[in-house]
Amino acid sequence: MTTPRQPLAQAPFVAVAGLSARLLAQSATRAGLRVAALDLFGDRDTRAAAEVWCDIGGGGGALTIDRERLRHALERVARLPRFLGWIGGSGLEPLIAQLCGAPGLPRFIGNTAEASAAVREPRRFFALLDELHIPHPAVAFAPPATAQAGWLFKLADGCGGTHIKPLAALGAQSVPAQGYFQRIGRGRSLSALFIGAQGRAQLIGFAEQLTCALGELAFVHAGSIGPIDVPPQVAARVQSALDALCARTGLIGLNSCDFLLDGDALELLEINARPSSTMALYETASPDAWPHGLLQCHLDACRFDRLPSNRSAALAREPRWRAGQRVLFAPAPFTVSAKFSDACLRDRQCRDVPMPGTRVEAGQPVCTLLVRAASVDAVRRTLDAQRALVLQRIETCDEPDHARLPSLA
Structure with a gap:
């Protein structure tokens, strides 16, 4: 669990939890809330949006949430000042019924277990x-x-x-x-x-x-x-x-x-x-x-x-833009270099930017691409171009344990 930064305002805290909490954390900051993020990845943009981050992964390389680590994290963040409660995202489906209203846990802000x-x-x-x-x-x-x-x-x-x-x-x-x-x-x-x-x-x-x-x-x-x-x-x-x-x-x-x-x-x-x-x-x-x-x-x-x-x-009902997001899955295993992570963090169309040193296995998510354009067709083209750019970045950004990855074509 990281230590909260010095608060800039006395806004309430809310906790957001899931396999990845980045999206919920960023949306909560738009609402003027202070955020505790509980997820598996601790991506750079997640940590930038949150004052507190807790690792709730099951370990062993499996992308699963550990129920006891989540429960322990919720008990700890409940002590944050002006704490409103916690919101669950993707990956919590098997656990919600056990956690909603459980003794000693903060308020769950969402559907009741019955609903x-x-x-x-x-x-x-x-x-x-x-x-x-x-x-x-x-x-x-x-x-x-x-x-x-x-x-x-x-x-x-x-x-x-x-x-x-x-x-x-x-x-x-x-x-x-x-x-x-x-x-x-x-x-x-x-x-x-x-x-x-x-x-x-x-x-x-x-x-x-x-x-x-x-x-x-x-x-x-x-x-x-x-x-x-x-x-x-x-x-x-x-x-x-x-x-x-x-x-x-x-x-x-x-x-x-x-x-x-x-x-x-x-x-x-x-x-x-x-x-x-x-x-x-x-x-x-x-x-x-x-x-x-x-x-x-x-x-x-x-x-x-x-x-x-x-x-x-x-x-x-009258959107100014159309938007698209696409998860980029690793075509081969690699370890994220500082150069790759920094390049993605500077890229306005990259989200869920992994920390340097993160090990990504083949088929696991690397990052999320988020684009907007004037039409759905333009969104598709922009997503394809952005995907090609990040794949090329994986090949060329000096990974610490790979002289060269296999061809990604």
């Missing part, structure tokens, strides 16, 4: 969708007997696409309690970011999901592009579905909905009952709409049951 369970426990969630007449791909809770190639196996408490496998890859493994089977659907993979409060949902926008294959994982989350336009009738149907879900489950604060869109037909895949990484798209594309960051809207909804102003909603 999260209503949308994360697959038997409850898909039964609720059926009851509300919200379409979704076919699901099963035992391995389908036929047509295995058309089905996926998913873990409901997973994230980032690492919880999704082709059914054939399951083999003879027994089905965990949070496991289920889902027929592969058709259409574009999209998401909707929304804020729940007052028993309804306020849509922030829609984004296209980017995925890539890593080994046997075919649907690893690799980023997103947005806001994108969808037909008005589709937006209205998503709004109606989210309003119904908020009314029935009590979802509050920032959440996201993943769905497939095939023409005008949509199928809902899952609800992420936490702030989503796509919030960076909207803060980047519509800075005037969210001058204090979207995490401020999350706090307002969770603490005061308050939705964003009509002005913010109107500005968000």
Whole structure:
């Protein structure tokens, strides 16, 4: 645990936790809050946004959160001055039920354990969708007997696409309690970011999901592009579905909905009952709409049951820019040099900049690319160019234990 810097103001503290806390930490600073960041990486821009950083990684090279280290870190940051509570991001799905309201821990600012369970426990969630007449791909809770190639196996408490496998890859493994089977659907993979409060949902926008294959994982989350336009009738149907879900489950604060869109037909895949990484798209594309960051809207909804102003909603519907973010995965193992880290830190289109000396294994995230442009097509081109630039930087920035990496072409 690092030592807090001398405070510049007497603003309240908030803690943000997840596999990576950088996005939430930066959004919290826009809200004028002091930040304690709890994550695995301790990236340079995370530490720059936070006055306190705690390592909650499980160690051993695995990118997992250690429950006891997280609990211990929360107990310590709870003693910070004017502490409001903590907010969870990606990677905490298996732990939220144990940590919400646990004795000795600070207040969790987000969905209750019951609200999260209503949308994360697959038997409850898909039964609720059926009851509300919200379409979704076919699901099963035992391995389908036929047509295995058309089905996926998913873990409901997973994230980032690492919880999704082709059914054939399951083999003879027994089905965990949070496991289920889902027929592969058709259409574009999209998401909707929304804020729940007052028993309804306020849509922030829609984004296209980017995925890539890593080994046997075919649907690893690799980023997103947005806001994108969808037909008005589709937006209205998503709004109606989210309003119904908020009314029935009590979802509050920032959440996201993943769905497939095939023409005008949509199928809902899952609800992420936490702030989503796509919030960076909207803060980047519509800075005037969210001058204090979207995490401020999350706090307002969770603490005061308050939705964003009509002005913010109107500005968000007419974005000045389109934005895109893409996770750059290491094509080969390397150790981050000071030269590489410094170059990425100076690059305004790099986020999650690793500390010098960090060991990055093949297939692990190196950094996140965040760009904005006037159109979605321009965003794609800019992301491709930025990816090529950083890959070249990996090859040429004098890594301490590699004379030369293999070709990255």
